[in-house]
Amino acid sequence: MTLRALPIAFVGSFPDPLQTLDPPLPEIAFVGRSNVGKSSLLNALVGRKQIAKVSGTPGKTQLLNVFRLPTCYFLDLPGYGFAKSSKTAREGFRLLLEGVVGKRSSLSGAVWLLDARHPPSEDDRAIQELLASTGRPVLTVLTKADKLTRSEQAAALGARARELGMAADELMLTSSETGLGMVDLRESVLAAVAGAGRPSGADD
DSSP states (O other), X not given: OOOOOOOOEEXXXXXXXXXXXXXXXXXXXXXXXXXXXXXXXXXXXXXXXXXXXXXXXXXXXXXXEEEEOSSOEEEEOOOBOOTTSOHHHHHHHHHHHHHHHHHOTTEEEEEEEEETTSOOOHHHHHHHHHHHHHTOOEEEEEEXXXXXXXXXXXXXXXXXXXXXXXXXXXXXXXXXXXXXXXHHHHHHHHXXXXXXXXXXXXXX
């Protein structure tokens, strides 16, 4: 299913996790392992085809990519856990991610993406702890559900919930290919934005 397209514009790519954005608006960060389908999900979520660049090569996103919607910013972060990146690049990705998630006072919440087919990795566990430590709202999203049959989807949802120590209804099963879960995800993201209001640290 294709959602109605949302007005959205690319603001820029930045190496600084504390990059100031003007005007101040609520910010939602999109976080996930390399090749988890983050760019595809972002495109499906806003009803566009190529707002976020989709690549078959993991580790393609290397900076903080910022998109502006009428009521908020979407922050597209580099995927973590890509083993083929150099040690220096991996360290840079980690510092950028930790800076945005842990130190960015204007951040309202995060959408955390996990591949529905696989158990959480050590990197995923570390990110779960980091996200929990911030106290900000987190939407936990399982991607690539179209790769599973209906019965496999139900089994994967239960398994991932147990592995993460969460209730199954705290996870959202999605597919950017079929549109599964996208309406609910969009409504949840926009509700989080509406609840965030004016970001902390914004000038009066």
